[in-house]
Amino acid sequence: MSDATAEASLPETPAPVASAPLLELEGVSKGFPGVQALDGVRLDLRHGEVHALVGENGAGKSTLMKLLAGIHTPDSGTFRMNGRDLVIDGPRHAQEQGISIIHQEFNLMPDLTVAQNIFIGREHRGAGLFVDDKALNRRARDLFDRLGLALDPAEPVERLTVARQQMVEIAKALSFDARVLIMDEPTAALNDAEVDVLFDLIRRFRSPETGVIYISHRMEELSRISDRITVLRDGRYIDTLETAATSQREIISLMVGREISGESRPAPIAGDAPVVLAVRGLSTKHLLRDVDFEVRAGEILGFAGLMGAGRTEVARAVVGADRRQAGVIELHGREVSIGSPADAAALGIGYLSEDRKQLGVLLERSVRENIVLASLKDYLGALGWVKDRRIEQAGREYVDKLRIKTPSTAQLVRNLSGGNQQKVVIAKWLAKDCDVLIFDEPTRGIDVGAKEEIYTLLRELAAQGKAIVMISSELPEVLRLADRIAVMAEGRLTATLDNADATQEVVMDYATRFTAEGTIAR
Amino acid sequence: MNPTTAGPAQAENQKSPSTSAYRAIDEGKPRFARLRGSLQQLLAAASLIVIVVYFSLASSHFFTPNNLVSILTAATVTGILALGTTFVIITGGIDLSIGTGMVLCGVMAGVFLTYWGWPLWAGVAATILFGGVIGLINGVNVSVLGIPPFIATLGMMLIAAGLSLVISGTKPIYFNETPEFQQIMNLSIIPGIRFPLGVAIFIVMIVVAALLLSKTIVGRYAFSIGSNEAATALSGVNVRRWKIVIYTLAGLFVGLAGVLSASRLSSAQPTGGMGLELEAIAAVVIGGTSLQGGKGSIVGTVIGALIMAVLTNGLRIISVPQEWQSVAVGIVILVAVYLDMLRRRRS
Numbered sequence: 021m022s023d024a025t026a027e028a029s030l031p032e033t034p035a036p037v038a039s040a041p042l043l044e045l046e047g048v049s050k051g052f053p054g055v056q057a058l059d060g061v062r063l064d065l066r067h068g069e070v071h072a073l074v075g076e077n078g079a080g081k082s083t084l085m086k087l088l089a090g091i092h093t094p095d096s097g098t099f100r101m102n103g104r105d106l107v108i109d110g111p112r113h114a115q116e117q118g119i120s121i122i123h124q125e126f127n128l129m130p131d132l133t134v135a136q137n138i139f140i141g142r143e144h145r146g147a148g149l150f151v152d153d154k155a156l157n158r159r160a161r162d163l164f165d166r167l168g169l170a171l172d173p174a175e176p177v178e179r180l181t182v183a184r185q186q187m188v189e190i191a192k193a194l195s196f197d198a199r200v201l202i203m204d205e206p207t208a209a210l211n212d213a214e215v216d217v218l219f220d221l222i223r224r225f226r227s228p229e230t231g232v233i234y235i236s237h238r239m240e241e242l243s244r245i246s247d248r249i250t251v252l253r254d255g256r257y258i259d260t261l262e263t264a265a266t267s268q269r270e271i272i273s274l275m276v277g278r279e280i281s282g283e284s285r286p287a288p289i290a291g292d293a294p295v296v297l298a299v300r301g302l303s304t305k306h307l308l309r310d311v312d313f314e315v316r317a318g319e320i321l322g323f324a325g326l327m328g329a330g331r332t333e334v335a336r337a338v339v340g341a342d343r344r345q346a347g348v349i350e351l352h353g354r355e356v357s358i359g360s361p362a363d364a365a366a367l368g369i370g371y372l373s374e375d376r377k378q379l380g381v382l383l384e385r386s387v388r389e390n391i392v393l394a395s396l397k398d399y400l401g402a403l404g405w406v407k408d409r410r411i412e413q414a415g416r417e418y419v420d421k422l423r424i425k426t427p428s429t430a431q432l433v434r435n436l437s438g439g440n441q442q443k444v445v446i447a448k449w450l451a452k453d454c455d456v457l458i459f460d461e462p463t464r465g466i467d468v469g470a471k472e473e474i475y476t477l478l479r480e481l482a483a484q485g486k487a488i489v490m491i492s493s494e495l496p497e498v499l500r501l502a503d504r505i506a507v508m509a510e511g512r513l514t515a516t517l518d519n520a521d522a523t524q525e526v527v528m529d530y531a532t533r534f535t536a537e538g539t540i541a542r
Numbered sequence: 543m544n545p546t547t548a549g550p551a552q553a554e555n556q557k558s559p560s561t562s563a564y565r566a567i568d569e570g571k572p573r574f575a576r577l578r579g580s581l582q583q584l585l586a587a588a589s590l591i592v593i594v595v596y597f598s599l600a601s602s603h604f605f606t607p608n609n610l611v612s613i614l615t616a617a618t619v620t621g622i623l624a625l626g627t628t629f630v631i632i633t634g635g636i637d638l639s640i641g642t643g644m645v646l647c648g649v650m651a652g653v654f655l656t657y658w659g660w661p662l663w664a665g666v667a668a669t670i671l672f673g674g675v676i677g678l679i680n681g682v683n684v685s686v687l688g689i690p691p692f693i694a695t696l697g698m699m700l701i702a703a704g705l706s707l708v709i710s711g712t713k714p715i716y717f718n719e720t721p722e723f724q725q726i727m728n729l730s731i732i733p734g735i736r737f738p739l740g741v742a743i744f745i746v747m748i749v750v751a752a753l754l755l756s757k758t759i760v761g762r763y764a765f766s767i768g769s770n771e772a773a774t775a776l777s778g779v780n781v782r783r784w785k786i787v788i789y790t791l792a793g794l795f796v797g798l799a800g801v802l803s804a805s806r807l808s809s810a811q812p813t814g815g816m817g818l819e820l821e822a823i824a825a826v827v828i829g830g831t832s833l834q835g836g837k838g839s840i841v842g843t844v845i846g847a848l849i850m851a852v853l854t855n856g857l858r859i860i861s862v863p864q865e866w867q868s869v870a871v872g873i874v875i876l877v878a879v880y881l882d883m884l885r886r887r888r889s
Binding site for chain 1: 759760762768772775776778779836
């Protein structure tokens with residue numbers, strides 16, 4: 021890619037050992053009732069290559085992965101590995117053929133230990149039914165030594181951070197002596213430093229016998245890690261490009277099938293806009309220390325920082341989801357007491373959680389029910405009778421206003437794409453008439469086109485005079501949207517920067533200002 | 543990566559900083575981890591001790607060898623049911639058929655031994671296997687037909703209750719052909735004190751179940767399935783087959799409980815059993831096994847079963863009317879589960 025930075029460039033790709041590609045897919049089609057998920061897709065993975073696979077949600081990437089993983093079988097098409105035909109019969113068989121997959125949603129058993137997770141289904145048997153856990157731990161330790169991973173084989177997975185769970189996933193995949201490693205959005209939950217560790221692992225995994233298929237929504241990463249990029253759209257193969265000879269702009273336009281307007285930074289907002297939310301001296305028992313910030317009407321305040329820096333904790337403490345040890349919260353200049361998210365909502369502070377599916381929407385309920393969920397009181401008649409007609413009206417109003425793509429307001433939220441689910445959550449808080457909206461990772465797991473829409477929406481909300489707090493692990497996103505950027509490290513605020521003064525380097529500098537203890541408090 | 547581990551290690555080892563970092567963490571951790579993991583058992587065990595001490599002070603008739611043995615005897619049948627169902631609950635499932643299933647097994651023991659005149663050993667083995675068949679059917683219904691465990695075993699609970707009555711003609715079956723049958727539960731194996739063989743069998747089964755759960759592939763997959771079933775399947779484990787194995791295992795325990803309870807009464811009673819499954823499940827839950835699956839232990843289940851038996855026995859000894867005993871057990875269940883939730887929230 022033209023915008024690849026020098027430090028990020030890869031070592032020379034090892035020369036292929038054979039003339040046939042490591043993995044070759046041709047004419048692969050797969051239909052589900054009502055959808056043609058894949059239609060004659062092809063892909064060739066060379067030896068020693070990192071091959072990025074991109075496309076919007078619904079483009080067919082996940083289906084292609086599931087075919088390779090042996091979860092589904094293709095309707096037609098051929099798979100070849102090193103020139104030989106390959107038929108994949110079930111997940112275990114795929115692994116035995118040297119195809120290992122790291123799924124986007126982790127496939128770990130939280131109650132088992134690291135080693136037990138890695139070797140599940142391949143346990144060392146002692147006598148008969150007995151499992152030899154010591155041998156498992158030993159094998160896991162050997163594996164971690166080889167990979168240079170700092171993991172404890174005997175630790176239960178539920179106690180690991182997301183980043184470390186990711187490392188367990190990777191170690192598990194590599195423990196199969198994989199030749200083809202497929203990674204689905206491996207960096208979705210990682211911060212920049214952790215992404216570096218991941219890329220380092222990928223580079224070390226690459227050899228003349230192996231290759232990586234890398235699926236990502238994060239355009240910046242492709243230039244750092246991939247050799248070639250294949251674009252899928254609507255289940256069809258679009259193109260394969262050499263990474264060095266293309267640009268983000270070109271890839272994105274191939275993905276969405278249209279040109280996307282370039283990046284821009286927000287115009288500074290008027291300095292005399294009234295402060296809506298002011299937080300002073302916010303501390304919690306475990307992490308936060310003396311966090312001060314304020315958000316003005318019409319402003320987007322971005323929170324940046326490494327994972328574990330305490331950004332989400334700030335939001336949770338403000339809305340009363342976590343207990344505050346100290347701190348004053350002022351709304352429109354008056355001190356308010358917030359003991360629970362219900363208090364916060366009643367005062368007009370909406371919190372949109374990073375974990376949308378768990379904490380944001382009711383997947384099994386309709387779009388309109390979700391939209392009025394927080395403001396249901398306004399739709400009740402005598403004796404708590406629910407006024408369905410008014411709910412339908414409100415639902416339609418917000419579906420139109422936020423351009424939510426759904427056949428009707430009665431559609432179950434489960435059936436919506438990630439971007440549209442996120443819009444439903446936003447609609448819920450708008451229906452509640454909130455002045456302050458706190459977005460935690462608003463674009464996580466959302467494809468590029470839909471991201472743009474969420475960005476536009478955030479801007480529109482700010483323009484309407486809402487005070488917006490946005491927490492994001494994607495620095496370019498923060499730089500692009502936030503008027504001011506609050507940077508956190510180890511539960512402290514290390515800087516509040518005006519957008520004009522902020523660059524990725526400056527923000528990262530503040531984000532890594534650790535205190536003398538040199539550890540992140542847990 | 544995580545700065546916690548990267549920091550100190552880099553100073554002491556340039557070649558592979560991370561490696562030595564986790565070694566250092568490793569040394570101290572297992573002991574700590576084990577301590578934390580067993581906290582809920584410690585809590586349950588502590589409550590058991592508190593209850594025992596209370597009753598001992600309240601009545602001089604409580605803490606006597608004979609009474610302690612009779613508590614163990616009372617705990618045996620429910621305890622064995624609870625052992626088997628612990629495995630099922632750890633997978634995230636439930637087995638409601640164990641109570642009436644046990645009664646049906648008792649009736650079948652009567653059929654094998656009295657109606658058909660089989661030798662004692664064959665009748666007992668066939669009864670246990672019959673329990674296994676009930677479990678096998680449950681397992682197939684759950685994992686092959688995909689019926690939710692609650693419904694599948696609710697159906698089996700009613701079927702077993704009905705079949706017991708049909709097969710026995712609603713009358714008790716006495717073991718007139720094999721008088722030794724009642725010795726299985728009641729034979730006194732320690733001279734001088736009345737220590738029944740059934741209690742010894744219970745203790746052996748505790749050890750067997752504990753080993754199965756913590757040391758074997760069966761237990762490992764039970765935890766794995768309960769922890770994340772989809773991920774377990776994706777890892778190449780045949781989840782369907784292992785679920786069938788685990789329900790069948792629970793069924794074998796049901797068969798054994800059927801033998802012991804019929805032996806204790808010297809007859810197969812075709813009625814009752816309904817509600818016993820809930821007592822067994824209560825014991826499992828008091829012992830800290832999560833109904834969501836993925837967490838649990840045999841030690842916990844045994845403590846849970848003992849707490850219930852001690853309560854029932856102690857309350858009777860201090861002359862609390864029987865009606866109040868189930869109130870007390872109900873409160874214990876609520877308190878135990880609430881404490882467990884508190885503990886989890888904090889960690």
